Amino acid sequence: MNVNVVCLFGTAPRDRDWSNQELAEFYRVENSLIRAGLPVETDRGLSDEGDPWFVFCHAETGDIIIHFARFDGSYAVASSVFDRCMRGADFRSLIEALIATHPLAIAKANGDAKISIHPAAVMVAVVMTCFFKLAQTQAFASQLGAGEAQTDPASGADHDAAVKSSSVMLDDRHSQMLLTAIAFAVTWADSGAVDSTLFAGPGAPDVVQPMIFTPNSEHADAGLNPLNNSGLAFEHLGQPADHAQPVLGVLSFGDVAAAPSGDWGHFHAMLQTPSIVAFDSAPFDTAPISSIHESNTAKVAESADQSVQNLVWLPAKVNVALGAGGAIGTSSPPATTNTPQSLQEVNDVLGNQISTHQILDFSGAQPQLVLNLVENERVAPARQDAAHSGAPNQGIAGAPDPTGYAALLNSGSIPTTATISETSVNSSAKLAAFDNAFNSFTSAHPDFHILELPNDVVVFDTHLNPGNVGHASVAIWTFVDGSQVTLVGVAPHATPLG
Amino acid sequence: MRRVVMYTNPQRRNASDVLELRKVAGRWLKEQREACGLSQRQLADKVGADYYTFISQVEMGRGRVPPDKYRIWSEAFGLDARDFVLALLPYYDPVTYEILFP
Numbered sequence: 001m002n003v004n005v006v007c008l009f010g011t012a013p014r015d016r017d018w019s020n021q022e023l024a025e026f027y028r029v030e031n032s033l034i035r036a037g038l039p040v041e042t043d044r045g046l047s048d049e050g051d052p053w054f055v056f057c058h059a060e061t062g063d064i065i066i067h068f069a070r071f072d073g074s075y076a077v078a079s080s081v082f083d084r085c086m087r088g089a090d091f092r093s094l095i096e097a098l099i100a101t102h103p104l105a106i107a108k109a110n111g112d113a114k115i116s117i118h119p120a121a122v123m124v125a126v127v128m129t130c131f132f133k134l135a136q137t138q139a140f141a142s143q144l145g146a147g148e149a150q151t152d153p154a155s156g157a158d159h160d161a162a163v164k165s166s167s168v169m170l171d172d173r174h175s176q177m178l179l180t181a182i183a184f185a186v187t188w189a190d191s192g193a194v195d196s197t198l199f200a201g202p203g204a205p206d207v208v209q210p211m212i213f214t215p216n217s218e219h220a221d222a223g224l225n226p227l228n229n230s231g232l233a234f235e236h237l238g239q240p241a242d243h244a245q246p247v248l249g250v251l252s253f254g255d256v257a258a259a260p261s262g263d264w265g266h267f268h269a270m271l272q273t274p275s276i277v278a279f280d281s282a283p284f285d286t287a288p289i290s291s292i293h294e295s296n297t298a299k300v301a302e303s304a305d306q307s308v309q310n311l312v313w314l315p316a317k318v319n320v321a322l323g324a325g326g327a328i329g330t331s332s333p334p335a336t337t338n339t340p341q342s343l344q345e346v347n348d349v350l351g352n353q354i355s356t357h358q359i360l361d362f363s364g365a366q367p368q369l370v371l372n373l374v375e376n377e378r379v380a381p382a383r384q385d386a387a388h389s390g391a392p393n394q395g396i397a398g399a400p401d402p403t404g405y406a407a408l409l410n411s412g413s414i415p416t417t418a419t420i421s422e423t424s425v426n427s428s429a430k431l432a433a434f435d436n437a438f439n440s441f442t443s444a445h446p447d448f449h450i451l452e453l454p455n456d457v458v459v460f461d462t463h464l465n466p467g468n469v470g471h472a473s474v475a476i477w478t479f480v481d482g483s484q485v486t487l488v489g490v491a492p493h494a495t496p497l498g
Numbered sequence: 499m500r501r502v503v504m505y506t507n508p509q510r511r512n513a514s515d516v517l518e519l520r521k522v523a524g525r526w527l528k529e530q531r532e533a534c535g536l537s538q539r540q541l542a543d544k545v546g547a548d549y550y551t552f553i554s555q556v557e558m559g560r561g562r563v564p565p566d567k568y569r570i571w572s573e574a575f576g577l578d579a580r581d582f583v584l585a586l587l588p589y590y591d592p593v594t595y596e597i598l599f600p
Contacts, residue, residue, distance in 0.1 A: 069549055
């Protein structure tokens with residue numbers, strides 16, 4: 001007698017597959033990267049033992065960027081840019097191990113400091129870093145393949161190791177992409193669409209929320225913000241008491257300012273310094289800083305070859321050392337600058353769509369500068385158009401509605417093309433010129449967000465998307481203390497920047 | 499000089515073409531593994547993969563067998579290295595294969 005066994009219920013349940021939460025995290029990262037313009041795609045599967053894996057791939061070449069897996073009771077992450085597969089009890093510990101051993105676009109802790117980075121941004125930064133590191137390594141391989149001198153066997157290995165272990169140097173365009181991707185990831189996480197606990201891990205529950213600080217939260221009111229225990233200093237820029245939106249945060253390690261300065265070693269060291277990922281928008285209480293702007297004077301400098309450090313890198317140069325007392329302070333302007341690039345050289349690298357300016361002898365911190373501009377109402381408020389209908393007017397800091405991006409996308413108001421702002425490079429500028437440029441920018445781009453890095457303020461048009469990011473105009477204002485304000489816009493400019 | 503070995507797609511084919519070709523290669527690799535009675539974990543041990551899910555990934559057509567691992571993979575399957583490479587080359591490096599074997 002022949003017996004046919006028919007399975008009526010399909011395949012066996014995939015008990016060990018990724019959880020919905022894990023998958024949501026992966027896909028959120030993918031979506032964030034794609035929306036930022038990175039050509040990535042993902043795939044996943046189960047091994048013959050039922051263990052799950054998930055890969056991020058280069059969409060154009062199929063190359064594997066990074067491989068995540070879970071088997072034998074632990075998580076694994078591997079990439080060709082790492083020397084070996086990393087294992088950990090949870091993703092959080094894995095990522096921390098990665099950061100500890102590989103300088104990444106995100107930061108590495110100094111001393112005893114505990115890394116606290118918004119979990120929604122961690123994997124975005126890790127994957128993006130692997131993407132760019134892979135590109136760097138491939139570029140080097142291509143150079144070798146093109147017949148460059150191959151003499152010293154050790155040098156190739158050294159260079160290989162150096163590429164893998166080095167910090168990622170992002171040009172301005174890629175910096176924008178990273179910022180945008182992080183912005184999307186954090187925005188989505190904070191919208192509540194995804195429970196962002198993947199990187200928390202059982203052993204570190206207190207680092208789930210540290211980077212988004214809600215002043216009205218019980219943590220803040222009771223002085224229990226996890227940041228206080230993380231080795232990170234924190235500055236609350238203030239907002240109305242009845243406002244529950246996360247506030248723009250500035251984080252840095254206090255000992256950064258003591259690092260050697262004036263050479264690229266210092267610069268590389270700063271790349272490994274924990275910096276912020278926290279951001280969002282809310283009206284600022286600018287009263288404590290209202291006098292700073294007025295007390296500073298900007299002088300036009302004739303020389304164009306100084307203080308142009310840190311023009312395009314991420315994380316930004318860290319000069320802002322935030323003390324436990326909470327007041328924003330800036331390190332003193334470098335006594336001497338060993339700047340390896342002139343403005344012209346920088347411009348040659350960045351292309352002529354980048355407008356760079358510098359203001360020498362300006363000793364203030366750019367956050368205050370921007371905030372003071374806000375206080376003086378020289379900035380147009382966020383537009384109240386159909387895309388924002390129903391949302392409260394949140395003023396300068398842009399639309400805090402976490403679904404704002406989606407609303408804009410759905411409204412079809414995002415331009416598919418943008419006019420490139422052909423602004424000339426101006427080697428020197430007065431503070432008033434910056435003021436005018438800032439006002440012109442915010443008038444031309446009423447929908448914008450402010451992303452504040454330890455020593456950078458990036459004001460970017462929320463209309464940035466993968467389709468138009470390549471046409472974005474960028475104006476970078478560098479001050480003598482190394483701080484910068486970057487204006488990134490995609491809408492047609494009625495008034496040239498600067 | 500030790501070269502930096504990257505397993506990219508110099509053929510510059512359409513990405514979907516690359517994926518389809520690699521899926522075919524992956525299925526062939528899976529057939530070879532199963533013919534040898536090896537689990538993915540056992541094969542990973544034999545070829546020195548740090549994480550055995552890499553085998554599943556390659557069999558799914560994501561990524562590829564690194565060229566510097568051709569010999570050890572062929573040994574794991576009990577195949578001649580030349581035959582192993584000839585079997586994979588049409589899928590991993592079709593342009594090269596077409597030039598060599600028009």
